[in-house]
Amino acid sequence: MATLSTSNEPFLTRIKESEADKFMQKSVAKAQDAQWEKRPASRKELGHWEDWRNLGEQIRQHVIKYLPDYLEEFSDNVEKRGGHVFFAQTDKDAVAYIKKIAQQKQAHKIVKSKSMVTTEINLDKELLKLPDTSVLETDLAEFILEEDNWDEPTHIVFPTLHKNRDQIRKIFQKLGYKGSNEPGEMAKFARHYLRRSFLEADLGITGCNFAIADQGMINLVTNEGNADLTMAIPDTQVVVMGMERIVPSLKEAEVMDNMLSRSAVGQKLTSYCTFAGPQTADESDGPKDFYVVILDNGRSKALGTDFEPALQCIRCGSCLNVCPVYRHIGGHGYGSIYPGPIGAVLSPILGGYEKFKDLPFACSLNAACTDTCPVKIPLHKLLIKHREVMMDKMKIDHSFNNVLMKGAGVATATPIVFNIALKGGYLGSAPLAKKSKTSVDNFFHYGHIEWAPSLAKGWTDVRSLPRPAKGSENFRSWYKKHQAAKQAQAKEEHDNG
Amino acid sequence: MKVAIFSTCIVDLMFPNIGQAMVEVLERFGCETSFPSKQICCGQPTYNSGYHKETQKVFHNEVDALMSSDADYIVGPAGSCVAMLREYKNLLKDDPQYADKAAAMADKTYEFSQFLYRILGVRDAGAQLDAVATYHRSCHMTRLLRERQAPYELLSNVKDLQVVPLPRAENCCGFGGTFSVKEPQISRQMVDEKVNDILSTKASVLISADPSCLMNIAGRFSRRNEKIKIMHIAEVLNHNVDPARIRFADQPVNV
Incomplete structure (x- = not known):
């Protein structure tokens, strides 16, 4: 259970802990490798993937551009169906409103389906403060986290990616499980355990994959069907959604659902894809009282800025699944419930630079995220943009590195200064250079450096640095001689001819 | 065909053999090479670190240098640096002095193997x-x-x-x-x-x-x-x- 931030430890400590968690690393790598096969295959099956991406981008950009209008349309249509809508400016506003509903309805048994936004506002823990109230997460993975003393999710689609079957078996044994560590058997146990709770629940809380503006309905996609039970059984349902989670109509929802399942899990569609609202006169299931909480919580800060494209996100998690940094540091490394590339973009917007300043730098700009994003968010460019805000506008770096980087700016902009570096690099590096053989001798012609100070230490901490070329043998010197020789040859041919 | 060599700062500083091999291959295929000597770096080190103000001068120097010759193409031995030169088109699009020049430069810049394969048609x-x-x-x-x-x-x-x-x-x-x-x-x-x-x-x-x-x-x-x-x-x-x-x-x- 968490708010946006999942850790108070320094970034470096979190990275070290992630590296020590070999199980987590193996499990993320395995999931990523499997998704590199499944995701492209399921997208290929759809055909014309780039056209779908363009369409997805257009739909999301359009919605964000006219967000106030679509929110109004959606809200009017929910009310026409007899539901209620509450716009929550902050996490506290949202929590207070949902608590009030629980109290009014005298709800004591609350069931929930998976929702990142309820994790963002710390809803479970807040609801548990109400007297005589139980909260049960019914998504299998979230259920495991809850029963493991409310552990943190480490992925937005696969929350327990960091746990293995033996760990899960131990967690279940606390609930009376006596079976093996076989996933099917454990899932059956959880299913039996959860089913009873659905029937007893008096309040259901769900997230929302897409809100359909012209229908006043919400769309949920799951593979377990637990969201459907959460909606169908209790008399009261509360839907919590980020304010950007809207599509104009069912037509656009169809496009987005098609792209979401393929991008998230490499499936053409999830097992359950539900469109629902309050119970109507001719229905026997569904909530009699239907509430939608639309949350801002910092999202509107991105509107009209360079960061607006971040609101296009449909939370498929495919950027996490291709990210080589996430591969090694996992969800825990990011220290945000939104990890990976989208988390590194979104967390500083929602939670501020002070708390999340490290995340935009924890990226090699390899652009795998930008390349896979189904709605074409330029993720790696937004990370560079965050760096610009911090370095150029907020000037947060007062270390010597800052002076060095500015020096690098001068050196790479001024030919005279660069020429000094070119001529002096070899001699200047003499105190550090070693002439001994390396295992890559054909590439490191002029020797190698195994320890360098300051900013370069980051390099030599991990790898050898080739020694710069001799001034007289560098590329420019060679080229000058090469041109002179060619001209001499041409002259000779001319004279002889 | 006239080709301006975009050497990249890393080849200039560290790896003469790469630049040398590239020039020899290009000349083998009949390219008349030149080396605009004021060029330094594509600007990624500072730009990607967030120092955008400082990088404007790097961009300007590189555009001026590489566009100082009458070459038909600009060819470099690094996919990353070449991608950055292409990106100048976006990065300098609101710069009244450099927008057109940067776009013209971007359009004739190629990575070495790409140039061989796509422009010279080498197989x-x-x-x-x-x-x-x-x-x-x-x-x-x-x-x-x-x-x-x-x-x-x-x-x-x-x-x-x-x-x-x-x-x-x-x-x-x-x-x-x-x-x-x-x-x-x-x-x-x-x-x-x-x-x-x-x-x-x-x-x-x-x-x-x-x-x-x-x-x-x-x-x-x-x-x-x-x-x-x-x-x-x-x-x-x-x-x-x-x-x-x-x-x-x-x-x-x-x-």
């Missing part, structure tokens, strides 16, 4: 290398420059060279410019996985079209004392060339 550069090699497709070359074909095709026609697939080729090697020095703890884990994947191929040569990735991977090989021969694609295509083997796109294979 077989005539090279020979008796080795088992694997190829690191750099991220910027494939995802930003969107060149996923040229180096593979050209390498596939090098005589006696067997290129074996690199597992998890899609993963970054952990270089990432200043990322490698600012986040060594993460970068190390990335480059280690890359080194392990390369070792798993049993290839004796590692080839790439991006010198910076090669410097990173080579540096880790060296630190781990694992042996490998590192070659830039220009060095491979300049190796033991027999002009009789050279073949262009419009020529059938068996001529």
Whole structure:
């Protein structure tokens, strides 16, 4: 259970802990490798993937551009169906409103389906403060986290990616499980355990994959069907959604659902894809009282800025699944419930630079995220943009590195200064250079450096640095001689001819 | 055809052999090369670190330098740096003095293997290398420059060279410019996985079209004392060339 931030430890400590968690690393790598096969295959099956991406981008950009209008349309249509809508400016506003509903309805048994936004506002823990109230997460993975003393999710689609079957078996044994560590058997146990709770629940809380503006309905996609039970059984349902989670109509929802399942899990569609609202006169299931909480919580800060494209996100998690940094540091490394590339973009917007300043730098700009994003968010460019805000506008770096980087700016902009570096690099590096053989001798012609100070230490901490070329043998010197020789040859041919 | 050489700061400082091989191959195919001497760097080190104000001068210097010659094309030996020069079109689009010049520059700038394959139409550069090699497709070359074909095709026609697939080729090697020095703890884990994947191929040569990735991977090989021969694609295509083997796109294979 968490708010946006999942850790108070320094970034470096979190990275070290992630590296020590070999199980987590193996499990993320395995999931990523499997998704590199499944995701492209399921997208290929759809055909014309780039056209779908363009369409997805257009739909999301359009919605964000006219967000106030679509929110109004959606809200009017929910009310026409007899539901209620509450716009929550902050996490506290949202929590207070949902608590009030629980109290009014005298709800004591609350069931929930998976929702990142309820994790963002710390809803479970807040609801548990109400007297005589139980909260049960019914998504299998979230259920495991809850029963493991409310552990943190480490992925937005696969929350327990960091746990293995033996760990899960131990967690279940606390609930009376006596079976093996076989996933099917454990899932059956959880299913039996959860089913009873659905029937007893008096309040259901769900997230929302897409809100359909012209229908006043919400769309949920799951593979377990637990969201459907959460909606169908209790008399009261509360839907919590980020304010950007809207599509104009069912037509656009169809496009987005098609792209979401393929991008998230490499499936053409999830097992359950539900469109629902309050119970109507001719229905026997569904909530009699239907509430939608639309949350801002910092999202509107991105509107009209360079960061607006971040609101296009449909939370498929495919950027996490291709990210080589996430591969090694996992969800825990990011220290945000939104990890990976989208988390590194979104967390500083929602939670501020002070708390999340490290995340935009924890990226090699390899652009795998930008390349896979189904709605074409330029993720790696937004990370560079965050760096610009911090370095150029907020000037947060007062270390010597800052002076060095500015020096690098001068050196790479001024030919005279660069020429000094070119001529002096070899001699200047003499105190550090070693002439001994390396295992890559054909590439490191002029020797190698195994320890360098300051900013370069980051390099030599991990790898050898080739020694710069001799001034007289560098590329420019060679080229000058090469041109002179060619001209001499041409002259000779001319004279002889 | 006149070609201005975009050497890149890393080749200027560290790897003369790469620049040399590129010039020799280009001239073999009849290009008249020139070297605009005021050029320095594409600006990624500072731009990607967030120092955008300081980088404007780097951009301006590079545009002025590379556009100082009357060359038809600008060709460089690094997918990443070339992708950045192409990106100038966007980055300088609101700069009244440089927008047009930057766009004109971007439009005639090519990465070395891309230029051979797409502009000169080379299919077989005539090279020979008796080795088992694997190829690191750099991220910027494939995802930003969107060149996923040229180096593979050209390498596939090098005589006696067997290129074996690199597992998890899609993963970054952990270089990432200043990322490698600012986040060594993460970068190390990335480059280690890359080194392990390369070792798993049993290839004796590692080839790439991006010198910076090669410097990173080579540096880790060296630190781990694992042996490998590192070659830039220009060095491979300049190796033991027999002009009789050279073949262009419009020529059938068996001529």
